[in-house]
Amino acid sequence: MAKEKREEIQFPSLDELFSSQEEREDAKLKRIYEIPLTEIDPFPDHPYKVRDDEDMDHLVESIRAQGLITPATVRKKKDGRYEMISGHRRLRACQLLNMDKMKCEVLEISKDEATIMMVESNFQRSKILPSEKAFAYKMRLDAMKMLVSRMRENQKKGRDFGGKPVGPQLERAAEHLGREYGLSEAEIQAIGTSSSRENNDVGPVGPQGRIRDVVSVQVGDSSRQIHRYIRLTELIPELLEMVDEGKIAMRPAVELSYLEHRQRDVYNLILQEQCTPNHSQALRMKKLYQAGELSIEALEDIMLEEKPNQKERIVFRGDRIAKLFPRDLPLSKREDFVAAAMEHYNRFLQRKARDQER
Template sequence: MAGRKSDFTLTKLDDLFSTQEQRDEEKLSKIRDIPLAEIDDFPDHPFKVRDDEDMAQLIESIKERGVITPATVRQKEDGRYELISGHRRKRACELAGFDTLRCEVVELNRDEATILMVESNYQRSQILPSEKAYAYKMRLEAMKRQAGRPSKENGVPVGHDSLVGKSRELLAAEGQDSNTQIQRYIRLTNLVPELLEYVDEGRIKMRPAVELSFLDEDSQRDVVDEIDLNDATPSHDQTIRMRKFFEEGKLTTEAIQAIMSEEKPNQREKIVLRGDRVRQLIPKNIPISQTEDFVCKALEHYNKFLRSRADRDSR
């Protein structure tokens, strides 16, 4: 019996193997100097580019040696380029007066580009909570789209779907944050900008911030007003009660004011001294390093004077 002719053919050795030199040349063909005017930042890029001391050092390095590690871009349908990694290098080139940026052009779809963008920025030495929050959210959404829409069997909400949980587990395995911590970071994206800035500044800790993220925008802005008015942030216990009141439909502006006006166990009344007035009372020959000691001694002497006068008046 005649057998069916096989479609299998051996690949030529020349096609199967390539030298490292050939692979390097192929990669180099994708590296080019692209005009800065043709490069767009990644949409909703979560990582801030700061004109700080590190940026100044990067500018000097680029002036001396150029861009050593090319940025990564992908070409868009309109012919322009979308920056995936290298936002700081692009900014440094702009400030250094360069017209172009050395880039590697890669072929990626939007979700693949999002994942690469987040991964490349995790290498930064300092990442703010807000940056992590939006980076985790963007990457999880990209991973979810790549895997397909999760099912809603048994009425399980999409936010708690097993696929989302699995994606968080994968992220947790890759980085330093646990699954639970990643959940908390993503909750921060529900905060109004003012509260999120307080988190970045360290004025509000993670767990109180997570509780506040469950409040609606109006309630969050009431909290911001109280923080600004009293120069005090809510404790974890206070935010838990705010969230409970909100879920019960009882969180009013007055309720927030009442909760925020409570004195916390570790909270002491602050004494505010106007710097200009205090400086006028301190002799010019007192060094700044000795200012606190001078003020304390002056207060001690004044208290002794008040006690002495009170004793005289009581006689």
């Protein structure tokens, strides 16, 4: 089997966003400590899955043979414990090896800065699921907005931010939000206002420039694609898992994210009928939902319509027929049920005819 190509996705680091070259040189003096595993907590809502798979087996064997070469990165919390930023897989490998401690670089950074760094470091992984990307992008965007909001508050009060002048940091952060996430200048200026807090989404893709089609050199995803990934966070877990498994494509999944309380009905129909909506069908569902017209019957009509690669199927309507089927019988199985019933009835008629001839 060919070796899987490594997905190179790099965000500019916090240093590149908020510090000068001189400050970055000074920051190279790392503080490395041996920290007990029992004192390290996982990052809250960590979007990346840690699996006990073949890659984990390789990591365990590497640490067993050579020790932990690259220290994990943590930050010290107010309660004296440590929060993992980068190194969740290494922590799991050390646990599997029954190690008591692991080497960690301890940083003194805020929660929002830690969130950005956590996303950046984990985007270097060889395989990233759509759900992982979705929540990572959203967490990073939310953290960036919070940082910009806090910077503006400090600027209004004539204070520095993190011991550094606010102006250059704000300029770098605004440039990043425009380039990576396609936010317009007006949207960036609105961060921290009441209207921004009420609508914390990236905004719809459209001709007005709210989300411009700007290709990001660092992350490899355009701002449009980043917006699509963030929309996936609005899916119910069951549908999002189907996206990870490749059962639902990205584009229809994005449209399904707008269905809100009808998502569970879509999921149940997928299981019951063993079919998934394509992009065109999902778009029609979204339009009907936004118009307040997406009933269960409308969902069934769209989901059960014939696709080019499907055979024609028979759909029975009306209470007279519907009440004769078992309640748990999928709509797609009704044709088989009717065919079996007709065969049974035909045999009954044949037996009746033979009896009359005697």
